[in-house]
Amino acid sequence: MLHSMTGFANAAGECGAKRINLDIRSVNHRYLDVQFKMPDDLRYLESALRERVAKHALRGKVECRIQIQPVESGEAVLKLNRELVDELAALNTQWRKQYEGLAKLSVADILKFPGVLSSKSEDEEAFAREVEKLMEAALGDFVAARAREGRKLQEHILERLEAMEGIVDALAELFPHLLQAYLEKVRARLAEAVENIEEDRLKQEFALYMQKADVDEEFSRLRSHIAEVRRIVSEPKGSIGKRLDFLMQELNREANTLGSKAIAAECTQASVELKVLIEQMREQVQNIE
Structure with a gap:
């Protein structure tokens, strides 16, 4: 399942005369960075809690905040x-x-002063178990929230991949006609200068024509990269954000190359539209775990 790096969850419970509030929130980050904000007398639990978070998140800046408040009760000793x-x-x-x-x-x-007063009924081990229990509950909601956001990102990317395929297919179908029109233009230009044309000039024009005519490789690579992105987001395994980021760079490279070989305004327009869609995907890919 595709997961976003953005998520939030909270859990609350009571142990003895204290109420525990636990929040987990995360934002984008290149690696997994887990930070805890908690009372000093709970720091001994940090290592175990950190391991629990690492089992549920592969990337992202995760902040866990634990707050302890006294429970108002007339029976508290x-x-x-x-x-x-x-x-x-x-x-x-x-x-x-x-x-x-x-x-x-x-x-x-x-x-x-912290630690001067405590509840007689307070059990340190029971308190630790309650904190860990709340952490597990919050992590379950946290993962579910990141999965829901991930589904939205998946839909966003798949929609743009479909739009990109439409642009590539339409241009591939139109390209032979554009190529013929470009050839006629080159032929007319050469006909005007045929009396004074030099052999080197003829070779240059022919080389330029052949360079602009050869776009099959760009079409092939664009289709290949689009298919790979679709495969990854449709069947995600592990952390896929970095792989998708690399593919966005490759897609952008092919769109730029296609634009540089433009033999008509339609080619330039297609290149621009492709790069807009790629940039929209790239922004969302930054959110993917």
Whole structure:
């Protein structure tokens, strides 16, 4: 399934006297770049959570934000970390002796410090399991969101591939008539100068004519690249964004070559229309994982 690199999901739950809010969002990036924004006392979970994200995303800049909030409950029993309180008080006393002007810590200041108060019923292992459970739930929604966006990108690209095929087929059908008209033009030009024409000039005109007449290779390569892009987006396997980006460059190269061999305004117009469609696809390919 084709996946976009853009996605968002969130999950929320409660454990003990705390509510956990977890958000995952991602944007385009050349590689997989996972960043976490979470309380310091949850940092020990970062490595395991990072591995979980890596199993579900191959490319993109992924930001995971975890917020912890206390649950308002009249039944909550708080536990005071006396060792931490003693340490804070000792540090405050020491620093006030060392540095003049430092204010004395109030009870409110100490209680606000992370880790001073906690719920007695709070189980660290249970809390970690809840965070991991929420991460899995959010990742499921995250992957689904990227898949939905991927389907839109797939439709967008397939529509433009079909339009490109129409342009190439129409020009290929018209080209023999354009070539005949171009030949008549060259013949008339040569007829006007036939009395004074030199052998080298004749060879140059003939070489130019043959160069502009040979566009079969461009048509063939355009069709081949179009078929390959269609195959990749219709049956995506793994990370396909980089391969598609390369094919966009190849398509653009052939469209430019076709334009440089233009023997009529129709050729130039077809080249421009092809490049517009390729650019539209290229912009969307930047979003594909």
